[in-house]
Amino acid sequence: MMPDFTDHLKPRYDGTATLQAERAGSNIDVDELAHHLLSRDGFLERQKKVVDVLSRDPLFKKDQQMNLSRPERYHLGLARAKAIQRIVRREGWSHEDYKMCEYVNDEMSPYHLHMTMFVTTVREQGSKEQQAYWMPKILNYDIIGCYAQTELGHGSNVRGLETTAKWDPVKKEFEIHSPYLTASKWWNGAMGRTATHAIVVAQLLLPKKGADSEGYESHGVQTFIIQIRDAKTHQPLDGIVVGDIGPKYGYAPMDNGYMLFDHHRVPKLAMLSRYAEVSDETGAFTRLGHPAVVYGSLTFVRGQIIMHARLVLARAVTVAVRYCTIRRQFRDRDSKSDQDEEMKVLDYPTVQIRILPLLATTFALHYTGELMYNMYNKSRETIEKGDFGPLAELHSASSGLKSLCTMLAADGIETCRRAMGGHGFGGGSGLVGINADYLSKPTVEGDNWMITQQVAAHLIKKMTEAVKDPSAPPKDPTTELFQFYLKNRKHRIPQSVVHNSQIDDKAIVDVFQWRAADLSYRAYQARVVEKKPWTKLMIQLHALSRAYSEQILVTTFYNSFSTTTTSTLSGPTPSVLKTCFRLYALYTLDTFASSFTLTNAVSPDSIPALSDAILDLMTELRPHAVKLVDSWSIPDFLLDSALGRSDGKVYEELYDLAHRRNPLNRVTFNPYWRDEEIVLGSGDGGRGILAKL
Amino acid sequence: MAPTPDWVKQLQPSGPQGHELLAAERACSQIPVEKLSELIHTKEVLDRKQRVLNILKSEKVFDKSQNYFAGRIDRFEAALARAKKLTNLRIKHGWTLDEYRTANELISEPGPYGLHDSMFLVTIDGQGTEEQKEKFLTKAEKYEIIGCYAQTELGHGSNVRGLETTATWDSASKSFIMHSPHLTASKWWIGSLGKTANFAAVMAQLIIDGKSYGPHPFIVQIRDLKTHEALEGVHVGDIGPKFGYNTMDNGFLLFNKVKIPHHSMLARFSRVDPQTNKYIRQGSPSLVYGTLTWVRSTIVMQAGSVLARGVTIATRYAAIRRQFQDRDAPEWEKGENAVLNYTMVQIRLLPLLAATFALHFTGKAMMNLYQENQKKMNAANANTESKRGPGPEELGAGSDSLADLHATSCGLKALSSTIAAEGLEVCRRACGGHGYSSFSGIGSWYADYLPTTTWEGDNYMLTQQVARYLLKSARTVISNPSAAATNDTTAILSNYLKRSEIGCAFDVLSNDTDIVQAFAWRTAFLTFEASKHRDEQKKPWNDLLVDFYRLSRAHSQYMVVKNFHEALESREVSSQIDTPTLGILRKLYRLFALHTLEQEGSEFYASGAVTVKQISLARTNAVMKLLKEIRPHAVRLVDSWAFDDWVLDSSLGREDGKVYEDMFYRASELNPLNRITVDPYPTSSVLFKKVEGEVGRSKL
Secondary structure, eight states: OOOOGGGGOOOSSOHHHHHHHHHHTOOOOHHHHHHHHHOGGGHHHHHHHHHHHHHHSGGGOOTTGGGSOHHHHHHHHHHHHHHHHHHHHHHTOOHHHHHHHHHHHTSOOTTHHIIIIIHHHHHHHSOHHHHHHHHHHHHTTSSOEEEEOOBTTBSSOGGGOOOEEEEETTTTEEEEEOOSGGGSEEEETTTTTTOSEEEEEEEEEEEOOSTTOOSEEEEEEEEEEEEOBOTTTOOBOTTEEEEEOOOBSSOTTSOOEEEEESSEEEEGGGBOOSSEEEOTTTOOEEEOSOOTHHHHHHHHHHHHHHHHHHHHHHHHHHHHHHHHHHOBOSOOTTOOOTTOOOOBGGGSHHHHHHHHHHHHHHHHHHHHHHHHHHHHHHTHHHHHTTOOTTHHHHHHHHHHHHHHHHHHHHHHHHHHHHHTGGGGGBGGGSOHHHHHHHTTTTTSSSOHHHHHHHHHHHHHHHHHHHHHOTTSOOSSHHHHHHHHHHHHGGGOOOBOSEETTEEOHHHHHHHHHHHHHHHHHHHHIIIIISOOOHHHHHHHHHHHHHHHHHHHHHHHHHHHHHHSGGGGOOTTHHHHHHHHHHHHHHHHHHHTHHHHHHTTSBOGGGTTHHHHHHHHHHHHHGGGHHHHHHHTOOOHHHHOOSTTOTTOOHHHHHHHHHHTSOGGGGOOBOOOTTOOOSBTTOOSTTHHHHTTO | OOOOOHHHHTOOOSSSOHHHHHHHHHHTOOOOHHHHHHHHHOHHHHHHHHHHHHHHHTOGGGOOTTTTTOOHHHHHHHHHHHHHHHHHHHHHTTOOHHHHHHHHHHHOSOOTTHHIIIIIHHHHHHHOOHHHIIIIIHHHHTTSSOOOEEOOBTTBSSOGGGOOOEEEEETTTTEEEEEOOSGGGSEEEETTTTTTOSEEEEEEEEEETTEEEEEEEEEEEOBOTTTOOBOTTEEEEEOOOBSSOTTSOOEEEEESSEEEEGGGBOOSSEEEOTTTOOEEEOSOOHHHHHHHHHHHHHHHHHHHHHHHHHHHHHHHHHHHOBOSOOTTSOTTOOSOOBGGGSHHHHHHHHHHHHHHHHHHHHHHHHHHHHHHHHHHHHHHHHHHGGGSOSSGGGSOTTTOHHHHHHHHHHHHHHHHHHHHHHHHHHHHHHTGGGGGBGGGSSHHHHHHHGGGGTSSSOHHHHHHHHHHHHHHHHHHHHHOTTSOOOSHHHHHHHHHHHHTTTOOOOOTTTOHHHHHHHHHHHHHHHHHHHHIIIIISOOOGGGGHHHHHHHHHHHHHHHHHHHHHHHHHSHHHHTTSOHHHHHHHHHHHHHHHHHHHHHTHHHHHHHTSSOHHHHHHIIIIIHHHHHHHHGGGHHHHHHTTOOOHHHHOOSTTOTTOOHHHHHHHIIIIIOGGGGEEEOOOTTOOOOEEEEOSOOOOOOO
């Protein structure tokens, strides 16, 4: 672009100086805290290494993404996926490094399913021979895979899947078929345009047993590995219709697909047969043990989801905190002097109340994610022998935690985006794409509302046991809590957590635990004693799952002060983290105040004191906000945000994006309605755009 | 890609078909859909919609099928083509303003003429002198010049007084010099400015002889009328892609000492005398606050219908989508349960369904109040106007119904647009996985609606105005407790004071009027609490902002509950609708009110309006019972909002229930990505092997 008079303009307030002053105002040792939070598996060093390489490659420049159409986004996504493979080989990087590439590239790659669900399913469910045949091809990318489970008419309920795999005893083959339109596979990532092979989950149909019986019967769902496209032409094989399902709220670079089969025949070997087999001779179905190991790794996966959720939330909070210290709006209403500058919006309690509790939440999520990792690692060996020990407890809780944490992160992103006013809506906020991409999380892998039922069912069972035998030696913390509750419920005195502006940390833990126990008891009453219908209880059970998960977050955060290295951190850091603990807890308490009072956990009269306590905590936290988000060490490359830049050059970058890097400004339009042409001078009478509709 | 084979074309969804399911839903309720539609929209509006819709559907340029796929530039180009066509049609069919607005509403995407049609014309009309109207308005109305309204800047939004763009009076040349002294002075976010407008109404700090007189409006030409290039010293362009609103060219604008003539400053209320170089104020633009009130009332009314679109889609789809067998269902009962039968889905959707009606009736009541007020004001205009200060918060509270209306509209705008925006996202998530598809029709609608929560006053900022007004009213009531109430706010405040010694006992679970009373009580309680903090304990304003936010929210919720209740008790409603339907509307009223009460339970409890037991009963009994009773009518209730499928543009929300057929059709037939064959292997640098037709050029 030509130079112009705007090249030398500066913002009214210097953002860089503002952030510097913010950083100078807190004694937190950022490096130390960053290592405390992010040293597991060399995360920080790996992040730096990968960002250095990717950010120098023009293919990974992110600033045009939002201008592109859907087909262009896919095009770019595929190009990047291929490039990452080449970089990984060139640099001799590990699988962890590859995962870091995906994380900082920050978009759903068309290869994502290949190295996750596809390879995992073959590894976990394939027989030895099947693994020997497929694994080298997969790891070498000779084939590209996807995972086809959900269908147009079915999501969470796997048993309801409609695609069938019918055993032909004569030819010794399976016939894969889609009997209805709703049987179409749907939403399956990488399947739309990219994959050559798919893991297909289908109902296994075998001939009915007995001499005089006819027809087929279902033996439940099984997994099949099936080639879907030709290795040369990349066209679908005969009898298969497969394509991309079209644009979504987010995930633009991913080709989520649909797929239908017309009596498509596959060999017997297609069925993954580590745990189940169809006999050649008799057509009999045999189960070979249970896939118990999956149970342990599922806990691990959920631990990862929580760790990811904390980083996603940290990213949104980083942008919001930095921008809100630079953005100014209105002079203080109580200010007496006309010379006073406008206030930083982060000094407004109405802004603080939206952002600072979320900042505290990132730490709350962190310690619970850590706990899950540690427990998993400690008990790994016993797990592989099928003994879950203390993990069993955590596993049943993990579905509730996953649900709560992803929801906190998804809602948190949007809260941060709105807290930034108008610019939050702009592409330069960096929260538009992440918002749209992350929003799939609360619904994928089991709708957050649906899976909370598992937690509730588990808690009702536990409470039933505790009621039956209240003095049995407790096996786990939940039973211990329930027994304590049952012993004390008749003479419970509702607590207050703030006395004369002093916050009682032990009381905080107590009221969260009491509320969870009381809601469990009510659920037990309603379901087991009064036999109320399950569907009528769902709302109550959802609230129970949430309360129980919040109890875990609060308890774990509190325990971290004695069980982790938190207290050895230097300067004000330990006490600032304590403030975060209190803020998260009191904010949650205040938000769900009536749930705490109705369960007798907290006395209703103590609720009004919370607002002042929260305001004080936010005032304590405020000076450290910028350094706390700095500690999360989100690189600018990943933030991809004008508002959240670590150097504070907010307005310079917004302007540069709009003025110098905006393709719409390279076109001059004809604005008058009497002229049919749309692009000035095109003289096409508007036919250009019409042809695209 | 190969054409869809016959075996695929013959496939049908499994189980009961969508249209059968919706027919069954409609058969289990007697609600007269057309009658209820007329009650909501009036027959006249419904007819107008149908008439305009038929015209739009017949024009190819309004075809929506590629909207979800296109990139930014194509989206904008199509929007400009549509805006032009619409203007043609307006002339051709001799459309009234209402009909033109209806057309825009049906297309439901922001268009590049949007700001010309609204703020540009309104500003000249409201703030220009007769000569200025003659000069600019005539041309603007014929689209010979195309304008926009340039107020917000890169560094400044809500705080108009902080704007950085300057207009300095040059007494030598008798002209103004427009200038942008900082980068943050750049006009930003201005709709229609980026690529379309050649004129702008620019708000700039007026400076005469080194002294600043605050922001004033100037009509400035920014682009050449022939070449459409920016004029010398003007720097203008589009600000780039956004969360939504990508069919609109929101723009930036900078001036490098651009000289504009004396007549550029809109001079109805203040001007610079070119002879004496003095600033002259003539009357004050208090009518402008009337306009703001009108805009906000419109937002309240639209919020109901905006939300209704999401609720329509989610409700219809929830009636079709089945998931899991009921845990308690007997063995022999095969088949999965419609998700709308799950209380967990009901608790998310049905209170929102109730909110659509609550917001609708509230918006309507506000509109009526506004019109009555305009009449009164116009009558009394000459002698009262000059006594008022410049800001609405300075208006005398208590005695003036405009002040009440203004404050109420601020709070209601914040509450209703928040309910609508958040409600849409709840609807999207309630659709499960398919809600995430663009074809759900909710995502883009949500994205385009979101700015409403920050513009016309940021929802958080606005609440201060409400609080300020309520505090002032509290002072009036405290200083003279025995004076007769002059408006609703003083009435509820003095009622509270009178009864504060004897307490209250509202029967919220069985008496509809008591519910309104309880909401009023809580508002009054919070007002006096705030007044105690600010006026007695002298707490800093800044420390009270969160309390003010809650106070404003409480007051607005009270207004919604009150207006909904009054509407249902009015002759106007009861004469138009049969008794059973009115009964269902009353249930919606109770659901909205009790669900809100239960959510905000601790405030109601703290104020003494209700007991903990009542909150508990509301949650576990009353709300659950209402869900069950409203459930059978859900589909007919959303039907009565009368959205045409063309407007919804949603596979999930189709009136005929052909959800899966339509999802499949859009994915396989309309989807340009399926015309591409890729080379998938990382070892090959070829990306697209084969592309059929035009799909999108390489832009990397």
